[in-house]
Amino acid sequence: MPIINRIAEFHDDMTAWRRDFHQHPELNFQEVRTSRIVAEKLREFGCDEVITGIATTGVVGVIHGKGGGRGEGGAIGLRADMDALPIHEESGVPHASTTPGVMHACGHDGHTTMLLGAARYLAETRNFSGTAYMIFQPAEEMGGGGEVMVKEGLFERFPMDRVFGLHNWPGAPEGTFLWRVGPVMAAVADIRITVTGKGAHGAMPHQGNDPIVIAAQIVTALQSIVARNVEPVEGGVVTIGEIKGGNAFNVIPEVVTLRGTARWFLPEVGDILETKVKALASGIAEAFGARAEVQFDRMYPATINEEVSAGLAADAARAVAGEAKVVELPKPTMGGEDFSFMLNAKQGAYLMLGAGRGPQDPQVHHPRYDFNDAILPLGASWWAAMVERQLPRKG
Numbered sequence: 001m002p003i004i005n006r007i008a009e010f011h012d013d014m015t016a017w018r019r020d021f022h023q024h025p026e027l028n029f030q031e032v033r034t035s036r037i038v039a040e041k042l043r044e045f046g047c048d049e050v051i052t053g054i055a056t057t058g059v060v061g062v063i064h065g066k067g068g069g070r071g072e073g074g075a076i077g078l079r080a081d082m083d084a085l086p087i088h089e090e091s092g093v094p095h096a097s098t099t100p101g102v103m104h105a106c107g108h109d110g111h112t113t114m115l116l117g118a119a120r121y122l123a124e125t126r127n128f129s130g131t132a133y134m135i136f137q138p139a140e141e142m143g144g145g146g147e148v149m150v151k152e153g154l155f156e157r158f159p160m161d162r163v164f165g166l167h168n169w170p171g172a173p174e175g176t177f178l179w180r181v182g183p184v185m186a187a188v189a190d191i192r193i194t195v196t197g198k199g200a201h202g203a204m205p206h207q208g209n210d211p212i213v214i215a216a217q218i219v220t221a222l223q224s225i226v227a228r229n230v231e232p233v234e235g236g237v238v239t240i241g242e243i244k245g246g247n248a249f250n251v252i253p254e255v256v257t258l259r260g261t262a263r264w265f266l267p268e269v270g271d272i273l274e275t276k277v278k279a280l281a282s283g284i285a286e287a288f289g290a291r292a293e294v295q296f297d298r299m300y301p302a303t304i305n306e307e308v309s310a311g312l313a314a315d316a317a318r319a320v321a322g323e324a325k326v327v328e329l330p331k332p333t334m335g336g337e338d339f340s341f342m343l344n345a346k347q348g349a350y351l352m353l354g355a356g357r358g359p360q361d362p363q364v365h366h367p368r369y370d371f372n373d374a375i376l377p378l379g380a381s382w383w384a385a386m387v388e389r390q391l392p393r394k395g
């Protein structure tokens, strides 16, 4: 079963939907237009039920199969994300963002479109048993819309056996599915450190205690956490990505702020990173006679693929893309993903779909990134194959 022919016939329609979403990007929990269009299309395709307003702008489309029918033959959930990023688009494409400072730089416009394509096909053909739930979630990038959907009872309202997610991956060749069992994305924390000391004239440093020097010591010391506290075969990252302080060449400021991120897979590694970031920052500041306030906000847990679900997802990928284009990832990535909240509540798996056109391709979160429309029918066919293969029609 290569790309499903009927879905290939939707390629032009899907491209038009995707470019329309791209032109009208919306940030976390503000996906009002996107959510309205998704719900309208699901109704137009003939979904049995379309439920809106979950986690503010989330939508679930319910499609019952012909074989076996409601309540029989099991159920699976397929999830796409709808939100954009606060990045100013520089792609120069004709369908570039019309909203300054907001763009679909992660391809969630493509994810939403691929799941819509699958919904159209599944509602039309219904060649399966049981129920397929099409889950469109808000706020993947910021705000944890996946977590809010789970808290609002996603899996109680829509009982399902497994849930699956897919992300386009411009770093891998177009049309290649990447999968693995176990961790696939890391847990994420947001670190904020405020160092408050005593400012002074730049020529008379002895009259203050310099928070810039203190912040520099903290940044250096934080790099010893993973190197000297985490078991070397385990993964962990502490990165400071932002330093702000001072506004004159000859003045020692009173406050310096640091902002960064921590990543890990094992919960115990997360605990080490949190404890050590706090201890080092406040201890160093105190030793210099200043003070550091440290926030370590855990955003997303690690995304962990359950073994049987990952196998089912890879089998469907082989059926659609062919054996040679399904690659088992040797390692997870340190990127974060809020689908982790769904996988913590329900067994399932998260795959990547290669979208790379060449080595010069901008990667996700780049201002020149644009989703590769060539993979739309492949992703939609994979979703459809997941339903037809996991919920086979009886009789």
Ligand SMILES: [Zn+2]
Residues within 6 Å of the ligand: 105, 106, 141, 364, 365
């Ligand atoms: Zn992203």
Ligand SMILES: [Zn+2]
Residues within 6 Å of the ligand: 106, 107, 108, 140, 167
């Ligand atoms: Zn993304």
